Amino acid sequence: MRKLIVGLLAVVALAAAPPAMAQIPGSQDPLSLITSGALIPFLGAGHETGGMSFLEVAAPVADVQLHMFLFDTSCVRQGPSIAADLTTNDVEFIRVDNIGGGPSSGLLAIGSPRSGGFALGLLQNPIHARVLWVNTDTGFVRVIDPIAISTRDNDRFAGTGTWNPLRTGATFFSPPAENTHPAGATTTIYFVCPNQNIQSASATTTSGAFPISAGFPDMDPDFQGAGSQASLRVFVYDDEEAPLRDVTLNCNCLTTTPVLSIDPVYGDTSVAPNGTYTEVFGNTTSAVPAVCSTTEVVPTPAPFVPNPGNACPFVTAADPPGSAQFRQTTPAIPGGGPFAFVSYRAMTTGGFDGFNRNSNGWRCDITGDPGCSTPSNGR
Numbered sequence: 001m002r003k004l005i006v007g008l009l010a011v012v013a014l015a016a017a018p019p020a021m022a023q024i025p026g027s028q029d030p031l032s033l034i035t036s037g038a039l040i041p042f043l044g045a046g047h048e049t050g051g052m053s054f055l056e057v058a059a060p061v062a063d064v065q066l067h068m069f070l071f072d073t074s075c076v077r078q079g080p081s082i083a084a085d086l087t088t089n090d091v092e093f094i095r096v097d098n099i100g101g102g103p104s105s106g107l108l109a110i111g112s113p114r115s116g117g118f119a120l121g122l123l124q125n126p127i128h129a130r131v132l133w134v135n136t137d138t139g140f141v142r143v144i145d146p147i148a149i150s151t152r153d154n155d156r157f158a159g160t161g162t163w164n165p166l167r168t169g170a171t172f173f174s175p176p177a178e179n180t181h182p183a184g185a186t187t188t189i190y191f192v193c194p195n196q197n198i199q200s201a202s203a204t205t206t207s208g209a210f211p212i213s214a215g216f217p218d219m220d221p222d223f224q225g226a227g228s229q230a231s232l233r234v235f236v237y238d239d240e241e242a243p244l245r246d247v248t249l250n251c252n253c254l255t256t257t258p259v260l261s262i263d264p265v266y267g268d269t270s271v272a273p274n275g276t277y278t279e280v281f282g283n284t285t286s287a288v289p290a291v292c293s294t295t296e297v298v299p300t301p302a303p304f305v306p307n308p309g310n311a312c313p314f315v316t317a318a319d320p321p322g323s324a325q326f327r328q329t330t331p332a333i334p335g336g337g338p339f340a341f342v343s344y345r346a347m348t349t350g351g352f353d354g355f356n357r358n359s360n361g362w363r364c365d366i367t368g369d370p371g372c373s374t375p376s377n378g379r
Helices: 002-015 152-158 364-367
Strands: 034-042 051-058 063-069 080-088 089-095 106-114 119-121 128-135 140-144 147-151 168-173 184-195 230-238 241-251 253-258 276-282 291-299 324-330 342-349 352-357 358-361
Touching: 034 051, 034 128, 034 140, 034 152, 051 080, 051 241, 063 152, 080 089, 089 230, 106 253, 140 352, 168 184, 168 342, 184 230, 184 241, 241 253, 253 276, 276 364, 358 364
Parallel strands: none
Antiparallel strands: 034 106, 034 147, 051 089, 051 128, 063 080, 063 106, 106 119, 128 140, 168 276, 168 358, 184 253, 184 342, 230 241, 230 276, 291 324, 342 352
16 A cells, blocks of 8 residues: 555656533544634744735634634734624635734634633634635645534534544655755645643633633643643654654644654655655653752741742751742743644645645554553543
8 A cells, every 4th residue: 555655646746602521532523513612723924935824714504703813833822813703604714824913823723702802712603714825936725624622513412522633643654855845855744732822721720712711622631831842752664664763853832844854764765765654642741840949048938838839948957947948940840741733744746735634543542552651531
């Protein structure tokens, strides 16, 4: 089968308001009716010359008011919010990469208005949505499928398979990669690893674009903390199943990764003349303890009562003992993962352009490792 795929590529190149709920992944289709909300990557001229992104959104069921927030490639919210009112069977095309003050690339969070328009609420009625990524210089039009926070089918039948298609594993094929296009073939992977600016791990906080406290289904496993990076592990094979590389990557929100930046083996035809097969997994990260000063101290509210957010030891030599605490210079970083993600693949060769969302699944299913440990929901 792999030889058939490689041969086919060669021929083409030559020829031309529900309660918040913990999620269990289901088979619900993210291209079906989206409920709750949607999260969609977009890329514009800031990413590449000639690039533009247009949101295509429709209201097939009933009238809906949309409210949208823009996040940059690090999941930091920027610019104004966007509003759109759709009547039944209405459709809107909105360019989202050139909103004044907004980022040229990043993630678009879609819901309905809440708190007078200052926050996102659950979608009033289902929508269909995707982003059309256009480049006027190279002439491509790429369709970016959405991350559906929930779907109509999910709400009706199970109510547990949410944030589709975020998973802890993914796979993709790459033909032998070269550094230039259109002279050679290039493969680029776009990883989407949201952080807690998109949804906080706390069920009570109102922070994040899709807070659990507002009724949005929660993501399990939790996203990494804002400002930190998700760890991904990459296994690379040739087309005869021989292992070539075991590499660790970091992903922060929306990360553009040419395969040659993962490892030069993607372009090494001496070991992979017909291309490579790759498996990517959400990794776990170890907890990092707080860093404490050994000389600077701060008084405590009462003996042996720690200051809020300070994990450093008490100063037993203080008078009275425990009335001071060593100053915390760096807070502790909790361990996390395995993190869920979505990835997209762009392949270009000889003037041809192919773009798709990568196949995905539970990382333990893809690895086939009986000792693999992952959340009980099988995400």
